[in-house]
Amino acid sequence: xxxxxxxxxxxxxxxxxxxxxxxxxxxIFDDYAMxxxxxxxxxxxxxxxxxxxxxxxxxxxxxxxxxxTISRDNAKNSLFLQMSSLRPEDTALYYCAKDRVSVVEGxxxxxxxxxxxxxxx
Amino acid sequence: DIQMTQSPSTLSASVGDRVTITCRxxxxxxxxxxxxxxxxxxxxxxxxxxxxxxxxxxxxxxSGSESGTEFTLTIASLQPDDFATYYCQPYNDYLGTFGQGTxxxx
Numbered sequence: 001x002x003x004x005x006x007x008x009x010x011x012x013x014x015x016x017x018x019x020x021x022x023x024x025x026x027x028i029f030d031d032y033a034m035x036x037x038x039x040x041x042x043x044x045x046x047x048x049x050x051x052x053x054x055x056x057x058x059x060x061x062x063x064x065x066x067x068x069t070i071s072r073d074n075a076k077n078s079l080f081l082q083m084s085s086l087r088p089e090d091t092a093l094y095y096c097a098k099d100r101v102s103v104v105e106g107x108x109x110x111x112x113x114x115x116x117x118x119x120x121x
Numbered sequence: 122d123i124q125m126t127q128s129p130s131t132l133s134a135s136v137g138d139r140v141t142i143t144c145r146x147x148x149x150x151x152x153x154x155x156x157x158x159x160x161x162x163x164x165x166x167x168x169x170x171x172x173x174x175x176x177x178x179x180x181x182x183x184s185g186s187e188s189g190t191e192f193t194l195t196i197a198s199l200q201p202d203d204f205a206t207y208y209c210q211p212y213n214d215y216l217g218t219f220g221q222g223t224x225x226x227x
Contacts, residue, residue, distance in 0.1 A: 050216070095165075105213050113163075
């Protein structure tokens with residue numbers, strides 16, 4: 001079955017770190033760029049970060065630059081998001097999303113169900 | 122950053138209606154626009170990419186068009202399964218925030 005399954009979310013205090021994971025199945029993982037997209041409660045969708053098929057090209061939205069790190073392990077069909085210095089405004093449902101192509105283009109033809117991150121003291 | 126203005130925010134319609142949703146970009150995005158459908162509790166679903174290309178498996182009643190910086194998603198004949206929220210999204214060199222969303226309701 002073609003799917004993406006996220007894990008690693010939870011409740012955490014401001015300033016702490018958290019690592020999200022996404023496991024892919026049913027398609028050739030290292031043929032495609034991958035992304036993280038989030039939705040804060042009551043708000044719309046926001047692209048967070050993307051990584052090319054090889055990991056050679058990485059992009060971030062401005063609000064997470066220097067705090068979040070995206071990575072992938074093609075041998076394990078896995079995508080990661082290391083989140084540091086978390087802020088309350090990072091509270092959101094985080095989706096793993098597959099790009100239609102191998103480079104960081106950003107149209108997403110497969111999404112996971114999301115993992116919730118709550119940053120609160 | 123590219124700003125996307127999506128309208129309307131809510132749209133009331135009936136089965137069989139022709140529905141149009143619009144997104145206007147703050148600058149040229151050279152057609153790099155996608156449309157998604159999202160239902161409550163579900164992940165978004167890609168409908169249209171590159172402004173007017175229909176994603177595989179999406180019904181042909183969905184179509185996209187562009188005129189300069191204005192993009193339109195049209196549902197030719199609204200079906201019960203189409204009641205959802207729709208988002209536009211610039212991508213490629215313009216990757217960033219999605220449109221605010223349009224909720225299509227009865």
